[in-house]
Amino acid sequence: MQKTYYDPADLKKFSKISEWNETLGEKFFDYYGKVFEEGALSEREKSLIALAVSHTVQCPYCIDAYTGDALQRGITKEEMMEALHVSAAIRGGASLVHGVQMMNKVNKLEM
Amino acid sequence: MIHTSLQKRNSDLAQSNRQLEFLSNGIFKNGDLPTFKSKLSETAQFPLKAKKLEILQINVGYMCNQVCAHCHVDAGPDRKEIMTRDTMLQCLDVIKNTGAHTLDLTGGAPEMNPDFRWFVEEAAKAGIKDFIVRSNLTIIRANKKYHDLPQFFKKHNVHVISSMPHWTQGKTDKQRGDGVFAKSIQALKDLNAIGYGIPGSGLRLDLVYNPSGAFLPGNQDALQRDFKKALLDDFNIQFHNLFAITNLPIARFLDYLIASENYEDYMYNLVEAYNPSAVSNVMCTNTLSVSWDGYLFDCDFNQMLELPVNSKVKHISEYNEDLLENREIVISQHCYGCTAGAGSSCQGSVI
Ligand code: SF4
Ligand code: SF4
Numbered sequence: 001m002q003k004t005y006y007d008p009a010d011l012k013k014f015s016k017i018s019e020w021n022e023t024l025g026e027k028f029f030d031y032y033g034k035v036f037e038e039g040a041l042s043e044r045e046k047s048l049i050a051l052a053v054s055h056t057v058q059c060p061y062c063i064d065a066y067t068g069d070a071l072q073r074g075i076t077k078e079e080m081m082e083a084l085h086v087s088a089a090i091r092g093g094a095s096l097v098h099g100v101q102m103m104n105k106v107n108k109l110e111m
Numbered sequence: 112m113i114h115t116s117l118q119k120r121n122s123d124l125a126q127s128n129r130q131l132e133f134l135s136n137g138i139f140k141n142g143d144l145p146t147f148k149s150k151l152s153e154t155a156q157f158p159l160k161a162k163k164l165e166i167l168q169i170n171v172g173y174m175c176n177q178v179c180a181h182c183h184v185d186a187g188p189d190r191k192e193i194m195t196r197d198t199m200l201q202c203l204d205v206i207k208n209t210g211a212h213t214l215d216l217t218g219g220a221p222e223m224n225p226d227f228r229w230f231v232e233e234a235a236k237a238g239i240k241d242f243i244v245r246s247n248l249t250i251i252r253a254n255k256k257y258h259d260l261p262q263f264f265k266k267h268n269v270h271v272i273s274s275m276p277h278w279t280q281g282k283t284d285k286q287r288g289d290g291v292f293a294k295s296i297q298a299l300k301d302l303n304a305i306g307y308g309i310p311g312s313g314l315r316l317d318l319v320y321n322p323s324g325a326f327l328p329g330n331q332d333a334l335q336r337d338f339k340k341a342l343l344d345d346f347n348i349q350f351h352n353l354f355a356i357t358n359l360p361i362a363r364f365l366d367y368l369i370a371s372e373n374y375e376d377y378m379y380n381l382v383e384a385y386n387p388s389a390v391s392n393v394m395c396t397n398t399l400s401v402s403w404d405g406y407l408f409d410c411d412f413n414q415m416l417e418l419p420v421n422s423k424v425k426h427i428s429e430y431n432e433d434l435l436e437n438r439e440i441v442i443s444q445h446c447y448g449c450t451a452g453a454g455s456s457c458q459g460s461v462i
Binding site: 071078 | 338
């Protein structure tokens with residue numbers, strides 16, 4: 001067993017996931033491919049969303065893949081960092097907004 | 112930012128045989144890279160053969176006013192190799208007598224050759240269909256004596272192809288040097304002002320994009336859309352097409368790859384992106400590259416690696432279409448750069 005949980009080389013083996021369940025694997029990759037096609041949003045916009053979400057779900061494979069993808073699309077590092085701050089703001093905001101629940105509870109219980 | 116050529120720095124990699132050694136033997140920790148030859152053989156595309164000559168690319172010298180970090184020519188102000196008028200005359204003979212429809216002048220900064228204007232004037236008389244000058248743009252703004260180049264190009268109906276790594280200053284200056292972006296924008300405005308790049312003007316202005324780092328170019332159409340929008344919105348600049356080019360692992364780009372420890376991954380990426388259907392359109396199949404001293408190569412990259420054409424004919428003075436046609440193209444591991452993804456040539460992607 002390797003001593004680290006993540007190996008960058010594993011990213012390239014992603015498609016092998018289908019080997020143990022072809023039907024579901026193929027359905028996933030079909031869906032994945034369709035999601036990233038140009039639609040109401042451009043492929044470029046989708047790439048930035050993917051990069052931001054990768055950080056939110058903290059997936060090193062996705063961060064690796066979508067940083068490379070963004071560079072290939074000519075996306076600048078300033079744009080990448082801004083997208084990241086959007087995800088960080090939502091993440092931080094999501095914690096903070098639950099504070100209202102805490103405040104409600106405190107207000108209810110306290111004299 | 113590095114300000115001198117590999118040659119000036121006395122770098123090991125200034126020697127083409129050292130570069131070839133790297134490309135062939137590599138520094139691969141994870142096993143050998145398959146040879147380009149073996150990849151071609153998989154789809155019965157080896158040996159790669161030259162077809163009819165369509166494009167004559169002439170490198171009129173390695174002197175350049177820039178020292179871009181990725182330069183496959185290792186060009187710069189310190190490079191003195193320059194084509195003489197005698198060699199130009201030999202090239203003109205060939206231009207007049209071949210059926211090639213495209214003449215492509217490159218460098219360095221071709222405009223820095225003292226006989227550049229004379230050569231353009233003479234070559235223009237030959238009535239070539241597509242007469243390209245590869246201009247780095249900043250040369251137009253570098254010095255007063257070059258300010259009228261746009262008018263000169265227009266007079267001879269030259270097709271201008273200019274390098275522009277990105278529509279933002281940061282990325283462009285990092286690859287090509289401080290101040291390059293601002294000067295390039297000014298040069299593009301000068302070209303636009305006399306009709307270059309304007310739809311319907313007949314004065315063709317294309318831009319060349321190549322990645323500013325150890326990654327491959329994305330989709331050419333998408334990049335063109337983004338370039339067009341950004342340059343129009345931000346600077347009111349127009350151009351015709353964008354050519355997305357893959358950086359080949361030679362000369363200063365190879366030096367960068369090795370120094371930044373990206374070499375191995377980059378080569379794997381190229382091999383992984385190898386696309387057999389790009390092979391039949393690689394530019395060496397319809398192009399000949401002439402070096403500043405008149406020698407013949409399958410492409411500008413082979414010229415820099417000092418891999419001459421595999422033919423009895425070695426020099427432009429001995430040019431013989433029959434002997435050059437159907438010759439076997441000289442390949443090595445750098446050729447993976449031309450066949451990755453949508454393929455790459457001097458005119459961008461090939462499929
Ligand atoms: S890439 Fe072009 S502009 Fe830059 S140094 Fe090389 S020849 Fe000159
Ligand atoms: S590097 Fe030159 S010889 Fe090799 S495939 Fe590209 S154009 Fe052909």
